[in-house]
Amino acid sequence: MTQDRHIKLGLILHGVGRTWDDWRHPDRDVRASTNIRFYRQQAQTAERGKFDFLFVADSLSINEKSSPHYLNRFEPLTILSALAASTEHIGLVGTLSVSYSEPFNVARQFASLDHISGGRAGWNVVTSWLGDTAANFSRTAHPPHHERYRIAAEHLAVVQGLWDSWEDDALVGDKEHGIFLDPAKLHRLDHAGPYFQVRGPLNIGRSPQGQPVIFQAGASEDGRDFAARHAEVVFCGPQDLEEAQTYYHDVKARAARLGREAGLPLILPGIAPIVGRTDADAERLYQELVGLTSLDTGLGFLSRAFSDHDFRAYDLDGPFPDVAAIGQQSNQSAAQRILARVRRGNLSIRQIARELATPRGDFVGGPQTVADALQRWVEQGGADGFNLFETLPGQLEAFVDLVVPILQERKLLRSDYEQTTLRGNLGLAYPVNRHAADKGKQAG
Amino acid sequence: MTQDRHIKLGLILHGVGRTWDDWRHPDRDVRASTNIRFYRQQAQTAERGKFDFLFVADSLSINEKSSPHYLNRFEPLTILSALAASTEHIGLVGTLSVSYSEPFNVARQFASLDHISGGRAGWNVVTSWLGDTAANFSRTAHPPHHERYRIAAEHLAVVQGLWDSWEDDALVGDKEHGIFLDPAKLHRLDHAGPYFQVRGPLNIGRSPQGQPVIFQAGASEDGRDFAARHAEVVFCGPQDLEEAQTYYHDVKARAARLGREAGLPLILPGIAPIVGRTDADAERLYQELVGLTSLDTGLGFLSRAFSDHDFRAYDLDGPFPDVAAIGQQSNQSAAQRILARVRRGNLSIRQIARELATPRGDFVGGPQTVADALQRWVEQGGADGFNLFETLPGQLEAFVDLVVPILQERKLLRSDYEQTTLRGNLGLAYPVNRHAADKGKQAG
Structure with missing residues (x-):
């Protein structure tokens, strides 16, 4: 990957809020989680702030006691596709569980999003940790933790294999001779593993990124191994810089031992900044947030x-x-x-x-204070960037209007998008199609 | 349903074309099937023509011999969600197979699309008829024809049950007392059938249409029974008016025997009009089409x-x-x-x-000729409207600019959208939530 020292930024789109009581803020629309105008406005504000991507999390079961932001939410692929049409540059990353989806459907939907968005799709691979999810999917039991990661690895391999079904130049489109496709460049996968048997090829052509970007949020031992081996970007949830450094060091070391390219995977802690005009103003806002809980x-x-x-x-x-x-x-x-x-x-x-x-975290303060904290985390080996939650209504605008310019001035954030794809903006290489690579080896 | 005599119109979005060789036309983009600009332009043109809906068909397996419009295509839910953001009034109907999808995922995606679009989602229920599809979904065999319809009926029942998880007023949003949800108005489904076991509730609130509109294309005996029983709109593919009348009469009679509301389901033959400035001009265009094959x-x-x-x-x-x-x-x-x-x-x-x-069909001619044919099919009991394929590039514009004004003048087509939802524009009633209905009965 390129020697890009920019802080990577994602925005977590979560409708009514991050915590159970955020929705009670006077300025919060209680239907924000299914309000397309709210999502569009957030997306466009993040794009104005030159964020790398939007992220839509997910879960697959609720009951009457669930948190408001789990109870009622858009399905990730549909909302991201809608946002693709309302934005031009920002990446579109969604969670989809390997435990309750067919790899063929997953490969198609993300490839389709990648085409729709001109190369801005990313898949956050999760294994679904709520035990009662099985009851929504005609299963009698949720697979145990360790097995879920074996399923995940095979599922991901199938999806990535399907994404290579079409070589980059398989679609010929020779009107004169009536040759639409070069059949030698369309490949079956013929995968036959313990959990999945998938023939292929995928019924959508090679997408602009070649392969949508793989995100993951491994925290357990199995999860960290999975992240180190497979992820290009990793989400995590450290409570402080020390915890962030420990995690960062651990996952990067695992990846290095596996022989992955230096710098991979990118590690992005989730943070919930509260930006005031001054430190005192931010403290007042934090107390406003606590007051809701x-x-x-x-x-x-x-x-x-x-x-x-x-x-x-x-x-x-x-x-x-x-x-x-x-x-x-x-x-x-x-x-x-x-x-x-x-x-x-x-x-x-x-x-x-x-x-x-009401976690307070390290990012409560005036614009300089928050910018300093972000810089400190990155320079002291705790993060390659951040995945932002909006806390109080208006906080995304505050971050974009007050903190982003400081980061840009310090050359820690782009002043404009460098590339057209999420992969390009994150500094990740374009993946060579495995079939083209095979031919290259044979020729060489 | 209301006594609406308007011709219902859908546009089939199919990228490179309807037949195997349409893509060879000099004006056709060979990558149209994954070109978001082409889809957006078609969608907006159809909306200008006051069409009821856009329709995205689907299939789930290809090989190197497949037709170009099957080989490479957007996945329906993602492209429809993107088009929701680029249109305001037109319905968004997509195919999704009950044989290779989880009802919980289907219910969510269409409910999400319904929220995103402000009430414009429709689901075309199919059972997937290509035998080799099973090989893409870790199955050893495709279920036999008759069983597929039993699966379809149960799948649909689960999806529609999940769409009723939330009563219309379940989301309370009382900030003062901290009551987000009325738990008595959030319902589990607790479905336990031979093919599916799904607990619910769905993790997205009641959508604008209450229930997205159900489309289907039953042609076989089992298919016609399914259509008569479950569909609100039926697609069919008659070769001529006589065949259309026979089908129309048969499905309406089946529905009447089942006690369905008069007029349901709406029946929309697929047609491929070729509109010229004159009849002779249209004949020339038809020969241009034949010349591609x-x-x-x-x-x-x-x-x-x-x-x-x-x-x-x-x-x-x-x-x-x-x-x-x-x-x-x-x-x-x-x-x-x-x-x-x-x-x-x-x-x-x-x-x-x-x-x-290169099917010629009944709809080749100048604007008056085509308008007359449409009117004849509807008035002579062959159709409630039509699902249009674009044949040659530019034909959608020709239809909208030349035929639509004639239909409007004859009061056979709306001059503007009457309602905000697909259901409303099709004249279909808003479905009362089953749980609210139960309470109504108990109270009465």
Whole structure:
């Protein structure tokens, strides 16, 4: 990859908000999660700020206790395709689960998005960690954690294989001789593995990026190995710079051991900046955010990470209970991170609940303060860039109008898009089609 | 439904063309099938002509012998979502196969499209008739014809059940009391059938149409029963008015026997008009179209309907061979239609091949001639409207500029959209949510 020192920036589009209570802000549209005008406005603002990509997360099951931003949301591929038509440069990255999708459908939808957007598609590969998702997909049980990553690896291999079905110049279009296609450049995949058997070829031609960009968010051991081996961009959720550095070093080292190109994968912590005109103004905004949150919400968040365990049964101000046996079926990495934070701060249930409901993080302050923190994280080996949550309404505009110009002045952010594709803007190489590569080897 | 006598109009978006050789026209972009600008332009032209909807067909397997318009194409949900952002009024209808999709994913994607487009989504339910599709989806065999319709009925029931997960007013959004959702108005489906087991609820709120519109194209006995029972709009492919009348009468009668509302389902034959400035000009354009076609193409088309049977083994100018045993695994209704046409015209292989490659149909002529034919089909009980293929490049514009004004003058076509939703413009009622209906019954 190129020696690009720019900070990579993504915007997480999440409708009503990041936390359970963000929707209660007076300026928040309670239907934002299915409001195309809101999404379009956010997308265009991020593009004005020269962000690399928009990111739409996903999940596949809800119940009446789910957080508002899970309850009601656009499906990622459809909203990203709509946003492709309303933007020109910004990347379009969506989550799609390998556990409940057919690789042929996944390959098509992202290739189609890549064509629609002129080369701006990215796939965030997830394995779906909520156990009750299986019940929405005619399955009796969710596959265990370790197996999910074996499925994921095979699923991804099939999708990437299908993306190479068409060599770059397979579509000939010779009208005079009636030759639409060079059949020697259209390839079956003939994949036959333990989980998937897929013949191919894909019924859509080679897309502008050759292969849409692969994103992933590995946190567990299996997840980090997967990220190091397969991802081009990795999302993570460190609580502070130290945790970010540890993760960054670990995943880059795993990737290096696997012989991957230096610099890969790019690592982008998720952050929730609160930008004020001054540090004091930002502090006031943070308190506004905390004011939206109830203790119930924090406890719900905690419970969710531990297989719906009820923490109200304990003294909320006493020591955190022994929950070693909990969380096997749930989000392992989230639970472990919470336990680490509790131990580090010797926190009560009440304290960790409030923190979970309204994480403060490192990025609360005036424009210079936030820009300094972003620069510090990147220069001190914690990040290649960031995946931004909007906290309060108007915060994306504040970031774009106040922080982006400072980063541009410091040459830490582009002043305009360098390339037409997401891959190009991220400094990732165009992938040579495996079939063309084979021929090259035979010729050489 | 309302007593709307307007002709319903759909435009089939098919990229490089309807037949195997349309792409060879000098003015046709050989990459039209993945060219977003071409799709956008077609969509906006159809909207200018006050068409009811755009339709994107689909198929799920190709090989190097497939027709150019099958080989390389956008995936329907993604391209329709992109077009939602580039249009304001026109409906957005896409094919999705029940044989190779999860009902939960289908329900979400169409509900999401319905939100994105402000209520313009329609689903064309198909069962996928190409036997080798199974090989792209980790299946060993394609289910037999009759079973596919049992799967389709259950799949559709699950999707429509999921669309009723949220009552219209389930999203409360009471910021003061922190009540996002009324949990009594969010419903699990708890479907447990022979093919699908789906708990729900769907993770996207009630969409503007309540339920996206159901399209279908039943031709076989099973298909017609399915259409009569479940479809709101039916596509068909009659060769002439007589065949259209027979089909129309048959499906409407089946629907009436099932107790469906009078007028349902709407029946829309697919037609391929060629509009000239005069009848003679249109004849010249038709010959231009025929000139693009090779005999090979016609034979390929024939072969495709009969399980890839090779008709070159016969005397092309002799009588049509006995193929009673062929076609069981393939498109039964297409094969039967071809055999009926061969018998009616006593055609040789060469003759039926040419006709298949360049069907002429009833809609070739000057503007008055084409408008008269459309009116005749509707007034004589052959159609409630039409699903249009563009034949030669520029033909959509010709239809919109020359034929549409005549239809409007005759009050056979709207001069502007009456409603904001596809359902509304087609004159279909807003479906009452089943859970609200249950409560209504209990209260009454």
